[in-house]
Every structure is written in C-alpha cells, then in structure tokens.
C-alpha cells in the first residue's frame with residue numbers, strides 16, 4: 001500500500017545533518033513507491049542542493065528568517081502546511097535532540113502516532129511497524145503506529161542514506177505560516193558542540209570520548225587530536241563534564257547524549273552503567289584503559305590495555321599517516 005511521506009531536513013551550517021539524508025531512506029521504505037517530499041526550513045543553499053539531490057521527489061523550502069532560530073512554534077505550522085500540500089500521511093525526521101522535540105510537537109499538533117529513536121521500519125497494510133532499542137540497547141521495543149498519521153524520528157546511522165542523484169528534484173518555496181501560539185517560547189539550539197569544529201555528536205559515525213583517565217583538562221587535546229584525524233565527534237564521560245573540563249553538551253550517557261556511531265572509542269573511561277547506556281548500541285566499541293578489570297572491556301569489541309598518554313599520540317600519528325597516504 002503506497003503512501004505519501006514527508007521528510008523534514010535538519011540544516012547545519014554546512015548542509016544537512018547526515019541523519020536527515022538517512023531519513024529519506026526510511027521515508028522511501030514507508031512510502032512503498034509513493035511520493036517522498038522534503039521540507040527544509042532555514043537551510044543554506046548547500047543544504048537545498050544536498051536535499052534536492054538526496055532521493056526526494058520534490059522539495060519545499062521555507063526561507064523565513066525566523067526558521068534559523070529553530071522555534072518550534074514556527075517550524076510546526078510550516079511543516080504541517082507542507083504535509084497538507086503533499087497529502088502526506090507520514091512525517092519522517094532525524095532523531096537528534098531537536099528532531100525528538102519537534103516530533104513530539106508535530107504529533108500533538110497533527111494528532112498523529114509518534115515514535116523516536118527508530119532503528120527499523122516495516123510498512124504493512126495495518127500501518128507502520130517500528131522498532132527502537134530500549135534499556136540501554138539490551139532490548140528492542142516494537143510498536144505499530146495506529147491511526148491515519150504517523151511521525152517517525154529515525155536514529156542516526158540506523159538507515160543508510162540513498163545515493164546522491166545527479167539531478168535535483170523540483171524545489172518549491174513555502175510561504176511562512178502563522179506561529180502556533182501554544183508552542184510559543186519552545187526553542188531548541190543546535191546539536192553541534194558549541195566549542196567543537198567537528199561533526200555533531202548525536203549523529204557522527206565515529207565518536208572519540210575521553211574520561212577521567214585523562215587526569216586534567218589540558219590533556220583533553222589528546223582525544224581531540226585523534227578525533228580530528230579520524231573526522232570524528234568528541235564526547236566525554238560525566239566525570240569530565242562535572243569537573244568542568246568540557247561543557248555538558250559533550251556528555252554521553254544516561255544524563256547526557258545517546259549515541260550510536262559505527263565506531264566508538266572510549267579513552268580512559270571506566271564503563272559505569274550510566275555511561276554505557278548512552279553508547280552501548282554503537283556498532284564497534286574500542287576501549288583504551290590501563291586497568292584490565294575496567295568494566296568497559298566487558299562490552300568492548302576491541303580492548304587495549306595500556307597507558308593512554310603513550311597510546312593516543314601514537315594512534316593519532318598512525319591515523320594521520322594512513323590518511324595522508326590515501
């Protein structure tokens with residue numbers, strides 16, 4: 001049963017958040033051959049190009065200056081206007097911090113079923129079935145999204161993005177809709193680490209995270225240099241953020257971000273359960289720790305027992321060398 005699906009693109013300064021492109025793949029699955037339109041609010045020209053070539057059948061672009069402020073009361077009516085124009089029954093977006101907030105507001109305003117952090121999606125005649133990891137990745141919750149409308153936020157790195165097409169889909173401009181008064185004041189900042197130049201932590205495909213084993217804030221550059229060499233985002237344990245070595249936006253875990261990259265490198269992190277629940281669904285986990293009994297080794301795919309102060313500079317140098325030689 002084919003259905004029309006709308007994908008909400010989340011812009012970042014240099015284009016689209018990668019998980020927005022992956023959302024197009026999930027939307028195509030849900031559409032079962034139906035139309036997959038995109039909507040982009042406040043994106044750069046690069047984001048428009050990336051989105052229009054990223055597998056959508058058409059793109060609605062809203063350029064009102066207020067969209068860049070990420071005000072939920074502005075985004076929700078604009079997205080619902082695009083959903084109406086495209087007769088969409090499903091809205092798909094990236095399950096970033098901003099995406100989850102938006103998914104909830106959209107579901108209420110659109111009277112739709114909603115699911116976030118979705119890693120699997122199966123369309124059936126009885127509706128969409130979705131699955132998402134729960135209990136820190138130890139179990140999977142499966143739901144049927146009942147009713148005529150659904151909002152699905154997909155977890156970064158769970159769906160491969162479709163190949164870029166040489167041809168851009170038609171782009172239409174979306175006129176600004178009046179704000180939704182009940183959502184006034186809701187505003188969600190950019191996901192990117194304010195102080196980091198690297199990729200966004202929530203959707204990065206590689207994360208290098210540092211813990212108290214680094215001993216002092218002036219040593220954190222060892223983690224940042226390895227991350228830069230790998231093109232990775234930088235994360236941290238709560239010991240690091242509580243001590244003020246890095247802002248709270250870097251924290252991975254129960255009271256921080258949940259990440260599920262292809263590769264997670266934990267450096268000088270013991271592996272307390274509150275940290276593990278935020279990263280244990282990563283595809284490959286590498287742990288570097290001087291204590292062979294550290295709990296992080298129980299979940300690591302690759303463990304290196306050793307002194308991070310010796311290992312990290314050597315590893316960074318090797319990565320740089322390998323990258324330089326192509």
Ligand SMILES: Cc1cc2nc3c(=O)[nH]c(=O)nc-3n(C[C@H](O)[C@H](O)[C@H](O)COP(=O)(O)OP(=O)(O)OC[C@H]3O[C@@H](n4cnc5c(N)ncnc54)[C@H](O)[C@@H]3O)c2cc1C
Nearest residue numbers: 211212213237238239253254255268269270274275290308
């Ligand atoms: C309600 C609650 C919520 C929490 N939420 C979170 C959360 O969201 N995220 C989070 O991370 N924590 C959270 N915590 C804290 C958590 O319990 C741990 O205290 C914290 O994760 C420990 O951080 P760490 O691993 O960096 O430090 P430590 O536990 O002190 O571990 C440091 C590690 O570095 C290793 N090390 C030391 N020197 C070296 C060296 N030279 N080379 C290599 N390795 C070395 C040590 O062997 C050790 O394993 C929470 C706690 C509570 C109670």
